[in-house]
Amino acid sequence: MMERLWQAGAATRTLNVPAGTAMDGYGSRKQGVTGERSPLEVNVLYLSDGDCGALLVTLDLLAVDRAWVTGLRRLLQRQLLLRPEAIFVAASHTHAGPAGFRRAGAQQRLTADRRRSLRRAILALTLEAAEEAAANMTRAVITIGSRAVAGVAANRRDPEGPADRTLTALWVRSCTGQRIAALWHFACHPTVLGAENVRLSPDLPGIVRRRLRETIGHDCPVLYLNGAAADVSTRFTRRGAGADELERLGGLLADACPRGGQFLAPSRLVGELRAVRLPAAPRPDPEEAARRLSQAEAALAAARTSGLPPAEVRLKEVEAMGARKRCDRAARPGPASYLTSMQVLLL
Numbered sequence: 001m002m003e004r005l006w007q008a009g010a011a012t013r014t015l016n017v018p019a020g021t022a023m024d025g026y027g028s029r030k031q032g033v034t035g036e037r038s039p040l041e042v043n044v045l046y047l048s049d050g051d052c053g054a055l056l057v058t059l060d061l062l063a064v065d066r067a068w069v070t071g072l073r074r075l076l077q078r079q080l081l082l083r084p085e086a087i088f089v090a091a092s093h094t095h096a097g098p099a100g101f102r103r104a105g106a107q108q109r110l111t112a113d114r115r116r117s118l119r120r121a122i123l124a125l126t127l128e129a130a131e132e133a134a135a136n137m138t139r140a141v142i143t144i145g146s147r148a149v150a151g152v153a154a155n156r157r158d159p160e161g162p163a164d165r166t167l168t169a170l171w172v173r174s175c176t177g178q179r180i181a182a183l184w185h186f187a188c189h190p191t192v193l194g195a196e197n198v199r200l201s202p203d204l205p206g207i208v209r210r211r212l213r214e215t216i217g218h219d220c221p222v223l224y225l226n227g228a229a230a231d232v233s234t235r236f237t238r239r240g241a242g243a244d245e246l247e248r249l250g251g252l253l254a255d256a257c258p259r260g261g262q263f264l265a266p267s268r269l270v271g272e273l274r275a276v277r278l279p280a281a282p283r284p285d286p287e288e289a290a291r292r293l294s295q296a297e298a299a300l301a302a303a304r305t306s307g308l309p310p311a312e313v314r315l316k317e318v319e320a321m322g323a324r325k326r327c328d329r330a331a332r333p334g335p336a337s338y339l340t341s342m343q344v345l346l347l
Contacts, residue, residue: 004050004265004266005139005140005141005175005266006047006048006049006139006140006141006142006172006264006266007047007048007049007050007137007138007139007140008045008046008047008048008137008138008140008142008172008180008181009045009046009132009133009134009135009136009137009138009180010043010044010045010046010133010136010172010180010181010220010221011043011044011128011129011130011132011133011136011221012041012042012043012044012129012219012221013041013042013125013126013128013129014039014040014041014125015039015040015041015042015059015060015061015122015125016121017033017040017097017098017118017200018033018114018118019032019033019034019035020032020033021033021098021099021100021110021114021118022098022099022100022107022109022110023096023097023098023099023198024061024062024063024095024097024098024099024100024101024102024107025062025094025095025096025097025191025195026095026194026195027321028195029195029196029198030109031198032109032198033098033198033199033200034198034199035198035199035200036199036200036201037096037193037197037199037200037201037243038200038201038202038206038210039200039202039206040059040060040061040094040097040200040201040202041059041060041202041209042057042058042059042060042122042125042126042129043057043058043129043181043221043222043223043224044056044057044058044126044129044130044132044133044221044223045133045172045180045181045183045221045223046080046130046133046134046137047142047172047269047347048137048269049266049267049268049269050266051268052086052268052269053080053081053082053086053134053269054082054086054087054088054269054271054345055076055080055082055086055087055088055130055133056088056090056183056223056345057072057087057088057089057090057126057129057130058089058090058091058092058223058224058225059089059090059091059092059122059126060091060092060094060097060202060205060206061091061092061094061097061098061101061122062091062093062094062095062097062099062101062102063091063093063101063102064089064090064091064101065101065102065103066339066341068101068119068123069089071123072087072089072123072126072127073087073089075123075127076127076130079127079130079131080130080131080134083271084273085271085272085273085343086269086271086345088271088343088345090225090226092190092202092203092205092224092226093189093190093191093226093229094190094191094201094202094203094205094206095191095193095195095203096193096197096199096200096201096202096203097200097201097202098118098200099115100114100115100118100119101119138174138175138180139174139175140172140173140174140175140180141172141173141175141263142170142171142172142173142263142264142347143170143171143173143260143261143262143263143264144168144169144170144171144261144262144264145168145169145258145259145260145261145262146166146167146168146169146258146261147166147167147256147257147258148165148166148167149165149166149167149186149252149253149256150165151237151249151252152165152186152188152234152237152249152252152253153165153186153187153188153232153233153234153237154232154233154234154235154236154237155231155232155236156189156231156232156233156235156236156315156318157231157315159236161231163187163232164187164227164228164232166186166187167184167185167186167253167256167257167258168184168185168186169182169183169184169185169257169258169259169261170182170183170184170264171183171259171260171261179216179217179220180220180221181220181221181222181223182212182216182220182221182222182223183222183223183224183225184208184212184222184223184224184225184253184257185224185225185226185227186224186226186227186253187226187227187228187229187230187232188204188226188229188232188233188234189226189229189232189233189234190203190204190205190224190226190234191203191204191233191234192204192234192238192241192245192246192249193241193242193246194241196241197241203246204234204246204249204250204253205224205226206250207246207247207249207250207251207253207254208222208224208250208253208254208257209222209224210250211250211251211254211255212254212257234249235311235314235315236311237249238311264347267347269345269346269347270344270345270346271343271344271345271346272342272343272344273341273342273343274341274342274343275339275340275341276339276340276341276342277337277338277339277340278337278338278339278340279336279337280334280335280336280337280338281329283329283330283333284326284327284329284330285330286327286330286331289323289326289327289329289330290327290330292323292326293320293323293324293326293327295323296316296319296320296322296323297320297323299316299319299320300313300316300317300319300320303316304316
């Protein structure tokens with residue numbers, strides 16, 4: 001056993017979303033939340049090397065915007081004395097969660113009061129979980145392992161195209177071997193449920209979380225990071241869009257999740273957070289954009305009547321959607337650049 005040990009604490013909270021709240025993820029879905037398939041959660045892991053602390057926060061949401069994350073960091077900095085660059089926040093990218101955390105799409109179907117109330121409620125739950133994690137810090141060991149997983153992720157533009165199929169798992173245990181938290185990473189848009197679903201669900205990560213808890217303890221916080229998913233999804237690997245397919249794909253990931261691995265010796269935690277301004281793509285030529293939209297819509301109409309597999313039809317739908325957005329950008333010029341950020345947390 002190593003002479004020095006990490007210190008760690010973790011906590012979980014359930015996100016409460018009122019019925020009728022607009023859902024995010026699919027532009028074609030107009031109906032609000034009607035119920036719940038399984039709970040949405042926030043899971044928090046607090047790590048310390050004895051001198052410096054870091055907090056990892058994962059939420060079952062499509063996205064979290066800059067304003068919300070900045071506010072969370074400001075409050076945590078005051079309450080837990082953490083540096084902003086040591087507070088790592090990530091959304092799972094579920095398409096079966098509430099709107100309200102970005103500017104576009106379904107956000108327009110939320111009243112300002114409901115949007116504000118939802119954001120504040122989830123902020124309060126996240127702060128509560130972070131404080132519990134900090135209060136329950138104990139000496140801990142960390143292991144990390146990885147394994148390739150076939151049959152879940154593929155390039156959604158070309159099933160033979162590039163995709164990272166490595167699942168990485170980080171386990172945090174107390175000195176007595178009790179599980180404190182698990183964190184797993186798999187680069188994939190974790191979507192199985194389609195636009196017809198109007199019940200809340202963490203989608204694929206929720207199944208993996210439940211399966212892991214069944215073997216390691218029902219109260220163990222489980223964090224998911226989807227990383228640089230890019231054009232990697234389940235589009236060409238899923239056989240349906242319902243509960244059975246969720247269980248099948250989630251089972252493949254949970255069964256492959258390494259339960260042990262290499263010990264991470266305690267070292268100084270290093271966090272970096274930098275603003276990055278990216279230039280916008282050139283404004284499309286209006287005539288060219290209109291021509292491409294006409295071609296994309298014709299290809300979609302043909303695909304819907306030709307008996308193509310659902311994945312191929314969905315590809316044509318996305319291409320038509322992109323063509324419509326190009327026409328919008330051609331008609332209404334957007335900003336010249338976009339502000340985003342890059343963050344690194346080195347253990």
